Amino acid sequence: MAETDDKTGPPVTLIEPIDMTKLDPNFRKEIQNMPDGDEVNACFACSTCTAACPIANQWKYKPHQLIRMILLGMREEVLSSREIWECLTCFQCQERCPQGVRVTDIIFDLRDLASEEGKIPDAVKFLAKELLEKGQLYVVTADWEREDLDLEPEVPGLSTDEFKEILKRTRTGKIAGGE
Amino acid sequence: MSHPVLIIGAGVAGMTAAVELADSGIQTILVERKTTVGGNALDLYKAFPTDDCFYCFEGNRWRPGIRKCFYRSALLDQPNLVLKTNTTIKEISGEPGSFTVVLSVGPQYVDAAKCIMCGVCLEHSKAFDIVSPQCQPQAVTYDPSKADDGAKRAAEECPTKAIDLDAEPSEETVNVADVIVATGYHEMQPVNIDEYGYGKIPNVITQLELAQMLDPNGVAGGVLTRPSDGEPVRSVMMVQCVGSRDENYYPYCSKICCVFALKHANIIVLERENISVSVVYMDIRTYDRHERYYREAREAGVNFIRGRVQIVRPSTSGGVEVVVYDSLLDRYLRFDADLFVLSSALEAPEGGSEIIKALGLRESSGFVAPANPESEERVIVGDHVYACGTALGPAEVPESVTQARAVVSKILQSRRG
Amino acid sequence: MPTYNLYMGCSVPANYPNYEAATLKVAEKLGMELQYMEGVACCGSPNLRAIDYFGWLLVNARTLAIGEKNGHDIVTPCNGCFAALKDVWYHLKHNEEDLKKVNEELKKSGLELKCNVRVRHVVEAMYTDIGIVAIKERITKPLDGVRIAIHYGCHLLRPKDVTEFTPEVLDELLRATGATVVEYPLWKQCCGATVLPVNEDLAVRLAHDKLKSMKDAEAEFAMVVCPACGNQLDLQQFGIKESYGVEFNLPVLFYPQILALAMGMSEDEVGLGMNRVPADPILCHFTSE
Numbered sequence: 025m026a027e028t029d030d031k032t033g034p035p036v037t038l039i040e041p042i043d044m045t046k047l048d049p050n051f052r053k054e055i056q057n058m059p060d061g062d063e064v065n066a067c068f069a070c071s072t073c074t075a076a077c078p079i080a081n082q083w084k085y086k087p088h089q090l091i092r093m094i095l096l097g098m099r100e101e102v103l104s105s106r107e108i109w110e111c112l113t114c115f116q117c118q119e120r121c122p123q124g125v126r127v128t129d130i131i132f133d134l135r136d137l138a139s140e141e142g143k144i145p146d147a148v149k150f151l152a153k154e155l156l157e158k159g160q161l162y163v164v165t166a167d168w169e170r171e172d173l174d175l176e177p178e179v180p181g182l183s184t185d186e187f188k189e190i191l192k193r194t195r196t197g198k199i200a201g202g203e
Numbered sequence: 204m205s206h207p208v209l210i211i212g213a214g215v216a217g218m219t220a221a222v223e224l225a226d227s228g229i230q231t232i233l234v235e236r237k238t239t240v241g242g243n244a245l246d247l248y249k250a251f252p253t254d255d256c257f258y259c260f261e262g263n264r265w266r267p268g269i270r271k272c273f274y275r276s277a278l279l280d281q282p283n284l285v286l287k288t289n290t291t292i293k294e295i296s297g298e299p300g301s302f303t304v305v306l307s308v309g310p311q312y313v314d315a316a317k318c319i320m321c322g323v324c325l326e327h328s329k330a331f332d333i334v335s336p337q338c339q340p341q342a343v344t345y346d347p348s349k350a351d352d353g354a355k356r357a358a359e360e361c362p363t364k365a366i367d368l369d370a371e372p373s374e375e376t377v378n379v380a381d382v383i384v385a386t387g388y389h390e391m392q393p394v395n396i397d398e399y400g401y402g403k404i405p406n407v408i409t410q411l412e413l414a415q416m417l418d419p420n421g422v423a424g425g426v427l428t429r430p431s432d433g434e435p436v437r438s439v440m441m442v443q444c445v446g447s448r449d450e451n452y453y454p455y456c457s458k459i460c461c462v463f464a465l466k467h468a469n470i471i472v473l474e475r476e477n478i479s480v481s482v483v484y485m486d487i488r489t490y491d492r493h494e495r496y497y498r499e500a501r502e503a504g505v506n507f508i509r510g511r512v513q514i515v516r517p518s519t520s521g522g523v524e525v526v527v528y529d530s531l532l533d534r535y536l537r538f539d540a541d542l543f544v545l546s547s548a549l550e551a552p553e554g555g556s557e558i559i560k561a562l563g564l565r566e567s568s569g570f571v572a573p574a575n576p577e578s579e580e581r582v583i584v585g586d587h588v589y590a591c592g593t594a595l596g597p598a599e600v601p602e603s604v605t606q607a608r609a610v611v612s613k614i615l616q617s618r619r620g
Numbered sequence: 621m622p623t624y625n626l627y628m629g630c631s632v633p634a635n636y637p638n639y640e641a642a643t644l645k646v647a648e649k650l651g652m653e654l655q656y657m658e659g660v661a662c663c664g665s666p667n668l669r670a671i672d673y674f675g676w677l678l679v680n681a682r683t684l685a686i687g688e689k690n691g692h693d694i695v696t697p698c699n700g701c702f703a704a705l706k707d708v709w710y711h712l713k714h715n716e717e718d719l720k721k722v723n724e725e726l727k728k729s730g731l732e733l734k735c736n737v738r739v740r741h742v743v744e745a746m747y748t749d750i751g752i753v754a755i756k757e758r759i760t761k762p763l764d765g766v767r768i769a770i771h772y773g774c775h776l777l778r779p780k781d782v783t784e785f786t787p788e789v790l791d792e793l794l795r796a797t798g799a800t801v802v803e804y805p806l807w808k809q810c811c812g813a814t815v816l817p818v819n820e821d822l823a824v825r826l827a828h829d830k831l832k833s834m835k836d837a838e839a840e841f842a843m844v845v846c847p848a849c850g851n852q853l854d855l856q857q858f859g860i861k862e863s864y865g866v867e868f869n870l871p872v873l874f875y876p877q878i879l880a881l882a883m884g885m886s887e888d889e890v891g892l893g894m895n896r897v898p899a900d901p902i903l904c905h906f907t908s909e
Contacts, residue, residue: 029815059711059718068879070444070485071530075511076398078809079822080528080828081535088530109818113666114810117777120398122449126779135670147817151667160662162634169782170633173891179633180656186729187679194675196762197670197837397808516805 047097055094058136060129067091073117073127083107087117087127094130102140109145144199153200156191159184204381205230209304209613211292211558214242215600216592218278219607224398225283227615232377233278234306235288236554239338240278242387243593248418249470250600251462252492273332279340288315290553292530293374295382297560299586302379310370312347315340315590317365324361328353335420349598381587381617383610384558388549388593391446391453399545400447400515405431406523406540408516409547410441410463410533416516417470427475432521440525440540442512443484446548452560453548453568458597460546465496465505467544472503481506481538483527508536513544548595562588569580570596589613622749623653624685625694626742629701630662631847638891639847642876643697643794643892644743645776649758649883650750652747654695654742656857657686663704666775674721679706680758681722681733688737695742697876703775703783710782730806731894741776743845743875749788755796760884762798762838766905768878771830771853772796773846774810794843797882798907806833812856813848824863827856841902842872850874854896871899 034191045067055061073087080086093102102108108131110152117127138144154161160182164170167177191197207226207520210217213235221233233240244336246252279579280474286334289309297303320341324331345354345366356423358366390411401407406429417426427436441464446452461484468480482505502506510530518524522541529536551569558564563574571590573581584590589610592603632640647654668676674703675815684705687694712719713735723732740748746755770790778783790878791801812826833852834842854872861867877890881902893900 057717068448068485069530070511071528072485072511074530075528077687078826079815082664084821086533108817109670110815110822111773112810112812113729113775114814116774116808116810119778119780122444122451123833124450125857131665132669132673136673139671148667148671149818151665152671155662155664155668155776160630161366161654161665162630162899164634165853169638169894170640172891173637173638173642173889175641179628179630181658182627183659184632186659186682188680190725191675195672195722196675197782201669403803514805 025167025170029084031144036098039147042096042098044096049097051097051099051102052095054099055130056180059129060126060133061126064091064094064130066123067095067125068123070122072120073121074123076116077119078116079110079112083110087131090126090134091130102134103157106145108134108138109148111118114195122164142199149199152196156188156196156200174186205375206618207232208383209302209379211375212236212381212385212387212592212594213240213288214244214387214592214603215244216594216603216607217242217383218302219604220383220385220591221284221286222278222281222609223611224614225281226227227611229458229614231282231284231617232379233284234290234292235286236275236291238289238344239334239340240286241339243390243411244600245335246415246418248414249466250494251466252601253597258406268476272455284438286340286461287375291439292558292561297378299588300380301568302382302587304379304382305376306377306379308373308375310347310372311344312368312370313342314365315342318342319363323332324357324366327357327360330354331357354508363403372603373503375419381589381614382562383560384564384588384590384594385583385592385607386552386555386558386594388570388597389552391548391550393445393452393545393547396452398512399442399516399543400523401545404515404517404523404543405429407543407545408461409545410467410549413467413542413544414463417467427471427478427542429521431517432458434521434541434554438522438538439468439478439542439544440511440523440538440541441468441480441482441546443482443487443546445545447546448485449548450463453550455568456488456548456594457494457549457552458488458598459549462493462496462599464544464546465493468505469496470498470587472500476585479504479506481508481540483508483510483512485509485511490543546599549593552594563589564588567596570594580613582606583613621653621743623655623692624742625657625690625692626654627660627683627687627701627705628694629656629696629698631851632697632775636760636847636850636874636894636895637695638877639850639874642874642880642885642890645696645878645885647742647746648881648889649880650755651685652750655692658673658684660686663701665694665807667817669704669707671703671766672831676704676712677708677711677718677722677723680704680753681712682726682729682731683737684709684727684735684737684854685731685733687736687739688733689731693738693740693745695740695745697740697742697845697874698848698849700742701773702739706782706784709735709737709738709739716795719750724734730771741785741845743793744785744789747793752792752796755879759879759882761882761906761908763878763882763909764905765798765800766841766902767832767839768794768799768841768843768873769804769837770807771811771834771849773844773849774808776845790843790845790875791886794878797803797878799878802834802839804833804837804839806827809833811849811852813852816852820859821863823852824856824859827852828860828864829867831857831860831870832866835868835870841899843875843878844869844872845875857897869897870894871897871901873902878902 071088115128207230293307294305372408445455510528513526525538673715812823
């Protein structure tokens with residue numbers, strides 16, 4: 025009964041409809057122009073992708089809903105969602121899509137767009153830094169193990185300088201180098 | 204003098220066209236690959252929209268108002284009609300209006316004119332069979348791959364001497380003016396759609412297989428039991444659009460599966476004791492008057508789940524565990540079903556593409572396509588070549604009949620004057 | 621003797637030298653000449669694709685171009701590297717504009733990519749180039765039909781149009797060693813490796829479900845052809861024990877280890893002691909003939 029919280033407005037009794045004029049009608053075009061978005065319009069909302077997904081049961085936005093949100097133009101919500109980063113990229117949704125929508129590849133494209141706006145989880149940012157600094161994700165430390173197996177202690181042919189140079193010039197450099 | 208018409212396939216469409224052309228005074232040769240006519244319609248149990256047994260439905264159609272079984276119908280009585288079962292097309296040559304067709308006629312082990320279906324042969328050998336009491340022609344069939352010691356005795360003891368075990372295949376050449384392709388469809392065997400487990404899990408079947416289980420004249424006598432262990436079925440789950448509307452398999456809607464499934468759901472819920480039915484769908488397409496099947500199903504208590512299937516696997520109870528994503532509820536549901544029935548796509552029949560090639564026809568997803576895609580003359584597929592029924596793509600029984608009559612009409616019109 | 625560009629990636633040499641050693645030794649016995657590629661680095665992993673599409677195209681196009689120079693196929697033992705190289709190849713093969721952009725960058729280091737090079741998983745090369753018959757001929761100690769579940773790995777199988785790989789390849793390769801391939805319901809499911817950085821609990825759960833499905837189907841061992849999947853199914857069994865209190869005790873082996881042992885090599889040669897869940901019980905299943 026005793027409401028002590030500060031109220032900033034009238035109580036929410038009904039949820040307002042999504043105001044379509046506030047959405048981004050070009051978002052679907054933007055996705056279509058990404059490397060794998062050609063077929064996004066073909067979605068007929070059967071939800072096979074969500075049935076195929078092994079982890080969507082704990083998601084707020086299911087795969088078919090993400091596609092729906094793209095088609096409606098809910099750019100901000102999609103690119104800020106944790107779902108696009110938790111996707112396993114196991115491609116089961118894409119394999120089963122009856123309309124040829126490259127669902128998993130589109131999620132990669134969504135991550136790419138989110139990254140452009142700096143919306144990257146810290147753990148992934150950390151990996152970017154590793155790639156930039158070391159030129160690889162894993163570095164040989166236990167070379168005695170290798171020698172025990174008649175392998176060269178250093179990986180033959182490995183050369184990371186040029187790899188690091190390339191990524192310094194591309195977006196990875198901006199993401200990881202800026203801090 | 205006469206200009207016969209060759210009809211390839213003695214299913215709903217082919218038989219309709221044959222009978223009606225023959226009735227119009229045209230010499231008709233009806234060729235059927237199998238030993239008995241009727242095609243897929245034989246296995247439908249009750250065909251929609253009348254829910255009649257297909258035989259009576261056909262017999263009734265020929266003599267409106269008189270219900271009599273099909274085996275007394277025109278295929279036997281009409282003198283203008285020659286029926287050739289166990290026969291395939293070997294070669295087609297010549298010009299439109301004057302085709303030369305070589306027929307491969309399989310060994311005629313049983314003389315249908317002599318056979319009285321007494322059943323003596325069945326007692327002696329498993330190689331003999333009666334496809335159905337109403338089969339047409341009215342004769343037993345003989346399968347040489349199952350030949351045993353009793354077969355010889357059966358032949359000797361046949362009271363009408365209708366059996367010739369030494370029968371050889373032969374060839375026959377016919378000259379015809381027109382060809383009607385009525386080669387029908389095949390129900391897709393969805394073995395490659397991994398998530399449904401068809402072909403691996405015995406309790407996963409197709410709608411056509413379910414129809415045969417429901418048929419009181421079928422092996423099971425109409426009692427639903429689990430193929431895995433013969434236990435009575437208490438719950439059935441169906442899933443729609445298996446291989447249809449799917450760019451990985453067939454892009455088209457197979458058109459009949461929704462009503463086919465609903466019809467079965469209604470039969471199970473209303474005519475069997477204590478069996479529940481759920482249908483997993485993405486759209487229910489009961490166009491036109493078929494909406495009544497959908498309404499009836501809901502009234503009967505059939506459970507409709509809008510969504511798709513995640514995984515199917517054998518359950519500990521001996522049935523199948525099915526996890527379904529319900530897209531309206533946005534939750535995953537777990538079921539334990541005794542039977543999991545796939546509403547599988549209708550696909551072009553085996554051998555269909557050879558006939559399309561031999562006649563130089565256009566093709567669409569394996570089916571015969573109209574000669575002129577712009578035209579409304581769907582049944583005209585070439586010069587003096589016609590098609591009707593599911594040879595043109597998925598169709599229900601009345602539609603096949605309508606198309607067959609359109610072909611008859613086109614041929615009669617072309618010969619006027 | 622068929623010669624290949626061997627793209628080892630970073631995970632195998634750093635984390636699973638036993639996989640690397642077994643691959644090299646098996647290849648030698650099969651008459652495959654594997655040459656480590658010169659001047660290459662990491663594929664960037666799917667994470668690089670996610671945050672920096674063009675950078676990911678470039679580094680992998682560079683690897684492809686280096687391989688293309690000598691005309692030999694590129695083979696790799698890692699599903700992650702396989703997917704990266706296949707994906708980039710597929711994209712550039714079908715997108716002239718991006719290929720041009722990439723080549724402008726590659727020109728700076730004297731390279732050019734024409735997309736003629738072929739990329740395969742190293743075991744796929746064993747299957748197609750050596751063949752099951754020849755592999756069987758070299759097997760001296762076949763397995764006794766022991767039940768082994770295969771984890772193929774998502775990025776090896778899918779998307780099919782890109783990877784052009786079918787699961788039967790691994791089935792047949794494993795059967796050639798005398799093992800029984802176990803069918804289990806979750807055979808397509810992800811091991812969870814990719815989600816490890818952003819949601820460890822989820823990753824552990826996925827590994828748990830996967831291993832449970834294998835166990836329920838009475839698998840005695842699991843087989844992988846990828847260091848990330850191997851890590852997730854083998855090492856993660858300790859994480860599962862911590863989170864779920866469940867001990868699967870299901871040894872996980874790399875295919876070349878199984879094949880090497882069936883060819884008569886010793887457990888030390890394939891580094892069996894490095895497998896995290898003790899894998900030596902497999903040794904009881906090799907017959908002497």
